[in-house]
Amino acid sequence: MSTTDIDECKVKDSNNCTSKQKCVNKPGSYDCLCIEGYHMDEPERVCVPDRSAGQSSSLAIYLAVGLFSLLVLLLGYSWIYWGLKRRKLIKLKEKFFEQNGGLLLKQQLSNHQMSVETTKIFTTEELKKxxxxxxxxxxxxxxGYGTVYKGVLSDNTMVAIKKSKIGDQSQIEQFINEMIVLTQINHRNVVKLFAKVADFGASRLVPLDQTQLNTLVQGTWGYLDPEYMQTSQLTEKSDVYSFGVVMAELLTGKKALSFDRPEIDRNLSSSFVSAIKEDRLLQILEDHIVNEVNIEQLKEVANLANRCLSLRGEDRPSMKEVAAELERLRIMEKHSLGNIDVYAEKTEHLLSATSHSFNVDVDIGCSTSTTVEYDSIDNIL
Structure with a gap:
């Protein structure tokens, strides 16, 4: 028996080869092979185009260009974003600088013929540091208007930095005026203090021809004159009361007001006056300042502080009398008791001498200012 091989590649519709394949006849069957430029992709058994080295390189170039373009776009967007944000931040700082009295400060410095360059304006970052x-x-x-911090500048200068709590335009102007006054004080009778705080609580400048001032004061509780709380009038005796509180602090080593103490002792001025009245002075004096030599001087200083803390202003001594009494006690400490009469006569001369008064804003710890009248005794001493 003989068989005849049929060439399926030549008979129409006898093979399943696609246009990308060529039909190869073999006995009893045929194969579909990929034409040039294509190769068989297993397992689907379909012909796919060959990838030449040139095509791969072109694809890599396209990808690199695309990625680079994307990176440039991202960098450009970031630069524009941060530039706008920085510009907005600068404008915001300028706005806050203006709102908080910065421009007013520069204007006031200019009006007082003071150089802005010589009066350094610190940045927020410098103050935080x-x-x-x-x-x-x-x-x-x-x-009443802010908190005072101990600060150390980059040159190791120790300073007091007040962070204000400003609410309205009038407070801004008052805060700026306070800074202007402090920059102008340069008097032989005013000691320049470094890293020292005299927080008298209630403070405003009073003209030389006035002895009292109607004003609303925001100050530090514990230093405020109780008479002011009733009359809303600050007088020269208001500062005498505040100074009496400071003297009581120095003698006892206690704060003017502390809620850590029992309720009866929270206000130092009240507890101090009660101790003097009940003859308990030695019980409240700070231990390390008391000795057999200075006990009498301490009692006299305590009695002076007690007079300063009188509820009625008319019962308090003047600051002139306080200064003279403290000077007398200082002289007594340096000399023998035999010369007391000489120094007492000198003290009396101090009280009768013509004084040269000037007003000084002594407040650092609070943002209001107080009327403190000092008298020149340089020529006498």
Missing amino acids: ATNNYDESRVLGQG
């Missing part, structure tokens, strides 16, 4: 980001451990005191 100086106060360790306003750390609570750096707090020196708090007043």
Whole structure:
């Protein structure tokens, strides 16, 4: 028996080869092979185009160009974004600088013929660095308008930095005026203090021809004159009361007001006056300042502080009398008791001498200012 091989490649519709394949006849069957430029992709058994080295390189170039373009776009967008944000931040700082009285300060400095360059205006970053980001451990005191921090500048200069709590335009102007006054004080009778705080609580400048002032004061509780609380009038005797509180602080080593103490002792001025009245002075004096030599002087200083803390202003001594009494006690400490009469006569001369008065803003710890009248005794002493 003989068989005849049929060539399926030549008979129409006898094979399943596609246009990308060529039909190869073999005995009893046929194969579909990929034409040139194509190769068989297993397992689907379909012909796919060959990838030449040139095509791969072109694809890599296209990808690289695309990625680079994307990177350029991202960088450009980021640059524009941060540029706009920085510009907005600068404008915001300028706005805050203006709102918080910065332009007013420059104008006032110019009006007072003071150079802005010689009066340094610190940046927020510099102040944060100086106060360790306003750390609570750096707090020196708090007043009606702000908190005072101990600061150390880049040149190791120790300063007091007040962070204000400003509410309205009038407070801004008052705060700026306070800074202007402080920059102008340069008097032989005013000691320049470094890293020292005299927080008298209630403070405003009073003209030389006035002895009292009707004003609304925001000050530090514990230093405020109780008579002011009733009359809303600050007088020269209001500062005498505040100074009496400071003297009581120095004698006892206690704060003017502390809620850590029992309720009866929270206000130092009240507890101090009660101790004097009940003859308990030695019980409240700070231990390390008391000795057999100075006990009498301490009693006299305590009695002077007690007079300063009188509820009625008319019962308090003047600051002139306070200064003379303290000077007398200082002289007594340096000399023998045999010369007391000489110094007493000198003190009496001090009280009768013509004084030269001037007003000084002594407040650092609070943002209001007080009327403190000092008298020149340089020519006498």
